[in-house]
Amino acid sequence: MELAELLILVVLLCYLGGVATAVYAIMNMRSAQGASAWVVGLLLFPFLVVPLYWIFERNKFKGYVTARRSENSAVRDLLEQSRLDFVKECRVPEDGDYPQVLRAMENIGLQPLTGHNHLELLIDGEATFASMFAAMDEARDYLLVQFYIVGDDGIGGELRDRMIARARDGIRVYFVYDVIGSSVTEEYARRLREAGVEVNPFKAVGRGKLHVNFRNHRKIVVVDGHTAFLGGMNVADMHLSRKPSMSPWRDTHLKITGPAALAAQLTFLEDWYWGAGALPDLNWRPVPAEGPDTRVLVLPSGPADDLETCALFFHHLITSARKRLWITSPYFVPDRAVQVALQMAALRGVDVRILIPRISDSVLVKYAVHAFFPDFIPVGVKLYWYRRGFVHQKIMLVDDDLATVGTANLDNRSLRLNFEVVALVADAHFAGEVEAMLERDFDNADPVKLEDYTERNFFIRLAAKSARLLAPIL
Numbered sequence: 001m002e003l004a005e006l007l008i009l010v011v012l013l014c015y016l017g018g019v020a021t022a023v024y025a026i027m028n029m030r031s032a033q034g035a036s037a038w039v040v041g042l043l044l045f046p047f048l049v050v051p052l053y054w055i056f057e058r059n060k061f062k063g064y065v066t067a068r069r070s071e072n073s074a075v076r077d078l079l080e081q082s083r084l085d086f087v088k089e090c091r092v093p094e095d096g097d098y099p100q101v102l103r104a105m106e107n108i109g110l111q112p113l114t115g116h117n118h119l120e121l122l123i124d125g126e127a128t129f130a131s132m133f134a135a136m137d138e139a140r141d142y143l144l145v146q147f148y149i150v151g152d153d154g155i156g157g158e159l160r161d162r163m164i165a166r167a168r169d170g171i172r173v174y175f176v177y178d179v180i181g182s183s184v185t186e187e188y189a190r191r192l193r194e195a196g197v198e199v200n201p202f203k204a205v206g207r208g209k210l211h212v213n214f215r216n217h218r219k220i221v222v223v224d225g226h227t228a229f230l231g232g233m234n235v236a237d238m239h240l241s242r243k244p245s246m247s248p249w250r251d252t253h254l255k256i257t258g259p260a261a262l263a264a265q266l267t268f269l270e271d272w273y274w275g276a277g278a279l280p281d282l283n284w285r286p287v288p289a290e291g292p293d294t295r296v297l298v299l300p301s302g303p304a305d306d307l308e309t310c311a312l313f314f315h316h317l318i319t320s321a322r323k324r325l326w327i328t329s330p331y332f333v334p335d336r337a338v339q340v341a342l343q344m345a346a347l348r349g350v351d352v353r354i355l356i357p358r359i360s361d362s363v364l365v366k367y368a369v370h371a372f373f374p375d376f377i378p379v380g381v382k383l384y385w386y387r388r389g390f391v392h393q394k395i396m397l398v399d400d401d402l403a404t405v406g407t408a409n410l411d412n413r414s415l416r417l418n419f420e421v422v423a424l425v426a427d428a429h430f431a432g433e434v435e436a437m438l439e440r441d442f443d444n445a446d447p448v449k450l451e452d453y454t455e456r457n458f459f460i461r462l463a464a465k466s467a468r469l470l471a472p473i474l
Contacts, residue, residue: 018046101320101402102297102426108309109299111266116288117258117296119425121405121433125240128233128253129155135223135255136162142172142282144222144268148215148407150182151236159235160188164195173197174280176271178216181234200275214303217407217418219253220268225283228256228264230298230421231405232393241389246361250386250441252393254405254423256296258289263298267421270300295426301408302419310408311415313422315341317398321350326397326438328355330390331409333368333468338410339375346380355441356448357392358385365411368467370460373453384445391441394422395434402426403434 022042042050102113122128136143143166150156167173175192177184179201189199202216221229231253233239241247256264262284273279301309318325318341325345332354334342346352354376360366376383396404406422408414425431453461 014046014050017050018042021046021050101316102424104316105297105299105313105424108307108312109297109301111263111298111300113295113297113426114259114263114286115293115295117256117260117294118289118291119257119294119296119427119430120255121430121437122229122231122233122253122255123437124251125155125233125249128229128231128251129158129240131255132221132229132253133158133162135227135229136166136221139166139171139223141224142174142280144174144220144265144272144282146176146216146218146220146268146271147235148178148181148217148219149234149236149239150177150184151234151238152183152185152188153237154242155237155240156183156188156235160192163192163197167192167196172280174200174268174272176200176202176216176268176275178202180215181217198276198280200272202271202275215413215418216271217414218267218271218300218421219407220264220421222261222265222268225265225285226257226261226287228261228298230254230256230264230407230423232407239392246359246390248389250389250391250393252395252405252437256298256423258294258296259286260296260298260423262286263296264421264423267298267300271419292427292429294430297424297426298421299406299424300419300421303417308416310418310420310422311335311337313424314338314396314408314410314415317396317402317404317424318342318345321345321352321398323399324351324397326351326353326355326395326435327410328391328393328395328438328441329410330357330360330392330394331362331365331411331413332356332372333365333411334372335412335415338415339372342376342381343379346376352381353442354381354383355386355391355438355445356383357390358387358446359390361390364467367460367463370453370456370464371468373448373450377448377450383448384442385448386441386445388444395438397431397434397438399431401428401431403431405434 019042022039025039025042041048106112120131122131136145143163145159145163150159163173163175173196175197184201189201192199219230219233232251233253237243238246239249239251241249243249265282269279269282299309299313301313315337318338325342342352342354356369373383394404394406394408398404403425404422405425406420408418408420408422414420453464456464
């Protein structure tokens with residue numbers, strides 16, 4: 001076969017591969033917008049786009065055995081038993097005081113709204129790690145530790161040393177980290193294992209599948225099944241304002257004491273089972289917390305879900321707002337459904353405020369967010385630049401009695417690609433604490449003006465529009 005004939009054959013095979021992959025994308029992708037973008041690329045540039053598709057765009061994290069979806073699995077059995085315990089002892093009854101907006105949330109996440117919890121809002125890194133480390137020191141049986149980013153630096157070393165010390169005290173320690181987000185070295189992991197810590201990296205490659213575009217973005221610590229921590233904080237010096245260009249780092253975490261800690265534990269367990277294929281023996285007895293009765297629903301989400309849990313979560317809360325909707329998201333690149341929901345909320349008179357960072361650690365997000373200003377500002381959505389360092393917290397305040405603290409951003413990665421976890425709190429007192437916290441944040445912010453986009457030069461506006469086109473992968 002001559003060289004010319006060989007080249008023609010290769011080109012033909014590439015285009016046939018592009019067509020076949022395009023058909024697969026049409027049949028399997030949930031988002032019409034995402035499918036359209038991939039199909040155009042697959043048909044026009046199959047040489048480049050076909051390998052990119054199979055590396056980055058898997059619609060499902062296949063093989064991930066979740067407690068909600070997998071039949072005949074030990075995790076599912078454990079979930080069902082824990083749910084029975086929740087319903088019997090701790091689930092909030094659907095009486096006149098039951099927030100109707102939460103029924104859908106329970107059905108989406110298959111987690112109950114639990115009562116008899118105590119919450120502590122942890123503002124910024126020093127308060128978060130002081131509370132978290134103190135709770136770890138008080139463990140009597142086991143610790144579950146999971147983070148998206150674990151740095152091999154000062155605070156990362158402190159976490160490592162604390163896990164080692166607790167393991168040597170006879171406490172069972174289980175550690176999960178995302179291999180793409182973290183900089184955990186072989187030496188770091190070796191020292192943990194030698195001390196008896198069970199280390200389970202959450203890998204994009206697992207069970208024979210390649211899932212490079214998925215991240216485990218969860219941050220969870222559970223102590224003995226009765227206390228849990230979750231929120232925006234990762235374990236890196238930067239998150240403790242030790243990187244001048246991003247300082248001061250503004251973040252929020254949540255300490256949960258009570259039955260809702262078991263829901264966080266169950267979320268951790270699903271991730272543990274994916275990598276280890278086994279289940280540790282943990283405490284599943286709900287222990288009501290002392291003090292005020294606070295209602296909490298812990299909602300995990302991820303690409304293994306049957307439904308787009310995180311997207312439904314945000315959309316439902318936005319559309320349910322009647323008085324107020326305050327949001328903080330460091331990566332604000334909403335999809336079309338969320339855009340429309342925010343616009344309609346403002347048009348029906350809801351006080352919609354969105355706090356975004358002026359300093360960004362993502363160049364694409366920094367430009368993309370500008371392209372949304374003409375969609376939001378004219379209809380009454382108020383955006384604010386946070387001017388005092390980098391704001392990384394993921395917070396939502398709805399009316400006077402609903403607030404969320406978690407790991408999910410308002411971008412496509414959180415809505416569809418990442419494994420996330422959010423605590424939804426139905427409590428007027430806690431909502432008041434979040435309100436006071438956000439008011440202080442808004443005091444350190446400047447209103448975004450439409451001119452911040454329209455009066456920029458052509459090339460900045462072109463960059464913003466171009467970056468917005470990449471929203472599905474940001």
